[in-house]
Amino acid sequence: MSVTAPLGFRAAGVSAGIKPGRARDLALVVNDGPNRAAAGVFTANRVKAAPVLWSQQVLAGGRLRAVVLNSGGANACTGPEGFQDTHATAEKVAALLEDSAGEVAVCSTGLIGERLPMDELLAGVETAAAQLARDGGLAAADAIRTTDTVSKISFKRGGADEDGAYMVGGMAKGAGMLAPALATMLCVITTDAELTGDELDVVLRSATAVTFDRLDTDGCMSTNDTVLLMSSGASGVRPDLDEFEQKVTEVCADLARQLLVDAEGASKAIAIEVVGAAGEDDAVKVGRAVARSTLLKCAIHGEDPNWGRVLAAVGTTDAEFEPDRLNVAINGIWICRGGAVGDDRDKVDMSPRDVTITIDLSAGPHTATVHTTDLTAAYVHENSAYSS
Amino acid sequence: MSVTAPLGFRAAGVSAGIKPGRARDLALVVNDGPNRAAAGVFTANRVKAAPVLWSQQVLAGGRLRAVVLNSGGANACTGPEGFQDTHATAEKVAALLEDSAGEVAVCSTGLIGERLPMDELLAGVETAAAQLARDGGLAAADAIRTTDTVSKISFKRGGADEDGAYMVGGMAKGAGMLAPALATMLCVITTDAELTGDELDVVLRSATAVTFDRLDTDGCMSTNDTVLLMSSGASGVRPDLDEFEQKVTEVCADLARQLLVDAEGASKAIAIEVVGAAGEDDAVKVGRAVARSTLLKCAIHGEDPNWGRVLAAVGTTDAEFEPDRLNVAINGIWICRGGAVGDDRDKVDMSPRDVTITIDLSAGPHTATVHTTDLTAAYVHENSAYSS
Numbered sequence: 006m007s008v009t010a011p012l013g014f015r016a017a018g019v020s021a022g023i024k025p026g027r028a029r030d031l032a033l034v035v036n037d038g039p040n041r042a043a044a045g046v047f048t049a050n051r052v053k054a055a056p057v058l059w060s061q062q063v064l065a066g067g068r069l070r071a072v073v074l075n076s077g078g079a080n081a082c083t084g085p086e087g088f089q090d091t092h093a094t095a096e097k098v099a100a101l102l103e104d105s106a107g108e109v110a111v112c113s114t115g116l117i118g119e120r121l122p123m124d125e126l127l128a129g130v131e132t133a134a135a136q137l138a139r140d141g142g143l144a145a146a147d148a149i150r151t152t153d154t155v156s157k158i159s160f161k162r163g164g165a166d167e168d169g170a171y172m173v174g175g176m177a178k179g180a181g182m183l184a185p186a187l188a189t190m191l192c193v194i195t196t197d198a199e200l201t202g203d204e205l206d207v208v209l210r211s212a213t214a215v216t217f218d219r220l221d222t223d224g225c226m227s228t229n230d231t232v233l234l235m236s237s238g239a240s241g242v243r244p245d246l247d248e249f250e251q252k253v254t255e256v257c258a259d260l261a262r263q264l265l266v267d268a269e270g271a272s273k274a275i276a277i278e279v280v281g282a283a284g285e286d287d288a289v290k291v292g293r294a295v296a297r298s299t300l301l302k303c304a305i306h307g308e309d310p311n312w313g314r315v316l317a318a319v320g321t322t323d324a325e326f327e328p329d330r331l332n333v334a335i336n337g338i339w340i341c342r343g344g345a346v347g348d349d350r351d352k353v354d355m356s357p358r359d360v361t362i363t364i365d366l367s368a369g370p371h372t373a374t375v376h377t378t379d380l381t382a383a384y385v386h387e388n389s390a391y392s393s
Numbered sequence: 394m395s396v397t398a399p400l401g402f403r404a405a406g407v408s409a410g411i412k413p414g415r416a417r418d419l420a421l422v423v424n425d426g427p428n429r430a431a432a433g434v435f436t437a438n439r440v441k442a443a444p445v446l447w448s449q450q451v452l453a454g455g456r457l458r459a460v461v462l463n464s465g466g467a468n469a470c471t472g473p474e475g476f477q478d479t480h481a482t483a484e485k486v487a488a489l490l491e492d493s494a495g496e497v498a499v500c501s502t503g504l505i506g507e508r509l510p511m512d513e514l515l516a517g518v519e520t521a522a523a524q525l526a527r528d529g530g531l532a533a534a535d536a537i538r539t540t541d542t543v544s545k546i547s548f549k550r551g552g553a554d555e556d557g558a559y560m561v562g563g564m565a566k567g568a569g570m571l572a573p574a575l576a577t578m579l580c581v582i583t584t585d586a587e588l589t590g591d592e593l594d595v596v597l598r599s600a601t602a603v604t605f606d607r608l609d610t611d612g613c614m615s616t617n618d619t620v621l622l623m624s625s626g627a628s629g630v631r632p633d634l635d636e637f638e639q640k641v642t643e644v645c646a647d648l649a650r651q652l653l654v655d656a657e658g659a660s661k662a663i664a665i666e667v668v669g670a671a672g673e674d675d676a677v678k679v680g681r682a683v684a685r686s687t688l689l690k691c692a693i694h695g696e697d698p699n700w701g702r703v704l705a706a707v708g709t710t711d712a713e714f715e716p717d718r719l720n721v722a723i724n725g726i727w728i729c730r731g732g733a734v735g736d737d738r739d740k741v742d743m744s745p746r747d748v749t750i751t752i753d754l755s756a757g758p759h760t761a762t763v764h765t766t767d768l769t770a771a772y773v774h775e776n777s778a779y780s781s
Contacts, residue, residue, distance in 0.1 A: 052708030052716045084733035117701025225688045226709045300613045307777025313505025320440030328440045345472035382770035389695025
């Protein structure tokens with residue numbers, strides 16, 4: 006179902022020949038309305054790919070007729086020519102839809118620093134436009150994969166009853182997290198509920214802040230990350246805004262979880278749950294520092310409940326805490342109490358794929374959870390061999 | 394030669410039984426004067442091991458009679474009992490030297506979260522005190538190793554002629570860098586030149602700022618890092634302060650280089666040379682961000698001159714630069730010019746162990762170099778298996 010679960014959307018995923026072989030590498034998602042309100046969030050990296058620079062301008066208008074996405078090349082660090090390539094792609098989509106390029110977003114993912122094969126890409130856009138269909142969501146989700154081993158899709162129903170019901174659907178790609186430098190995260194979320202661009206913007210920022218923004222598999226931030234939210238209004242339903250935000254957050258969380266499980270080379274999904282923080286910012290800061298400790302990630306890979314590496318990472322932050330009041334549990338066993346040895350570490354069962362590290366800062370009532378993965382030889386292998 | 398290269402110092406390195414087997418694990422370095430001015434720099438981690446908390450207090454006095462160091466246990470996150478253990482160790486050294494514990498520093502390295510075996514340790518201190526010798530520097534350097542495959546020592550001669558000559562000697566351990574959470578860096582530097590504690594403090598801070606502080610092998614910061622500088626004044630030479638600072642910096646740089654080459658699992662030594670920065674801070678910030686990109690470190694391991702991952706890391710900083718004015722050379726070939734593709738990447742020879750990545754921010758005259766290593770399956774293996 007993916008992005009075509011909501012009414013008013015058609016999609017396609019085709020093989021344009023950007024990637025070697027016959028794999029799908031180009032996706033098109035079109036909003037047939039009646040509305041076309043939209044919002045987007047983009048990478049915070051200051052080195053932004055051409056499609057990000059383009060799509061940020063487009064989304065400033067708060068409207069989107071279509072988004073075209075390609076895998077097989079990030080079109081990042083490609084200079085003015087790369088930007089022209091993105092522009093030409095949007096113009097091609099616009100011409101085929103007899104619409105304005107100013108309402109066509111572009112997303113790219115793949116290697117940095119190489120121009121896209123524009124002849125193949127533009128021909129692929131024609132093929133995709135011809136194949137646009139109400140059931141094209143799965144093919145589109147397949148076409149945006151790079152090192153992703155599976156397609157990531159999600160959908161949720163909102164609204165009280167038959168008449169007031171609406172859908173939220175989504176697709177994503179990313180074999181790392183919000184921000185791996187190559188395995189960029191792209192995500193398109195659609196809804197047939199009726200909302201304004203401003204409403205979508207608020208909802209999207211809130212939803213991504215507690216989902217994609219709290220995934221941190223390798224601390225690397227992409228040049229291409231893009232999350233788009235498009236509304237067709239085709240259900241004719243004006244949703245309750247709180248409920249709608251909850252549905253979009255659920256779709257984002259579901260997709261984020263799929264990204265985490267499929268992260269490059271990962272064998273463990275690690276939830277870092279920070280409690281007792283003086284503020285939510287502190288909790289996120291601590292969670293992120295722990296998620297980025299390569300030593301801890303190696304230990305978890307080795308099924309070693311190494312709380313010392315947790316404390317060492319917490320100690321690098323400026324969050325509010327006293328070292329001798331820190332408590333750490335791994336999979337429910339409080340193996341560090343008061344900054345020193347706690348319960349018996351042999352009681353910790355490290356065998357499940359899911360590992361939860363709970364860090365109690367003993368400094369207040371706030372909490373946050375950051376998700377990461379372990380660091381494995383497979384990650385090193387995959388990222389040593391990527392472009393050569 | 395190591396720490397006993399300068400006059401006025403004796404040292405010993407013995408097996409106390411803290412580590413399994415018969416490996417040396419306890420070192421003692423004693424300053425016989427006539428002076429005992431000293432300075433220290435310590436980890437910035439807020440979770441500090443007991444010996445760091447103790448030695449910081451001791452060094453506040455600017456004087457040091459001796460330093461006792463153990464491998465086999467970090468004595469970090471061990472609560473008030475751990476601090477008492479450190480205190481007892483200093484008292485033992487003081488009693489044997491008939492001196493004050495308030496001028497005895499303590500350093501520990503090894504696993505976090507476990508108490509030290511104090512009976513063995515205190516007996517080892519006695520053995521070490523009995524073995525103190527003018528040629529004990531090598532044994533001391535050997536005794537502080539953990540996962541270090543070799544001892545790290547260095548010495549330089551300063552002063553103009555025979556009469557005005559003085560020595561600077563040093564030893565270090567650390568299988569990562571200033572700050573791997575377990576493979577803590579410890580370093581003791583000695584000199585027979587005559588200086589005050591304040592002078593030593595200024596020199597040590599300047600020297601470490603451009604050497605150990607610019608090593609970043611895995612971004613992890615230890616709970617135990619300690620660098621000490623001790624002056625005996627036994628040469629009777631008042632050195633030229635600028636020259637002395639240069640000599641201490643050379644010893645630190647030499648030891649830092651040895652740490653880098655011996656870093657856990659590393660197969661490449663990577664120098665990240667940032668030029669054209671608006672300020673030295675910007676240059677260091679950019680160098681550190683690039684040094685911490687696990688994706689880039691994997692690429693270098695795979696001998697892939699992946700400048701896209703360099704730019705993606707630069708883009709995460711708030712340093713002054715324009716993305717389309719960034720230039721990147723790897724081993725002398727400018728493969729990225731103006732933020733886009735530059736010279737032919739096939740010209741880059743990635744086969745040497747030493748890899749230099751030059752990043753031109755085109756924003757000013759300042760430069761800095763940060764040193765790191767590649768990320769390898771061997772690193773993952775070593776750090777997955779460390780404590781289990």
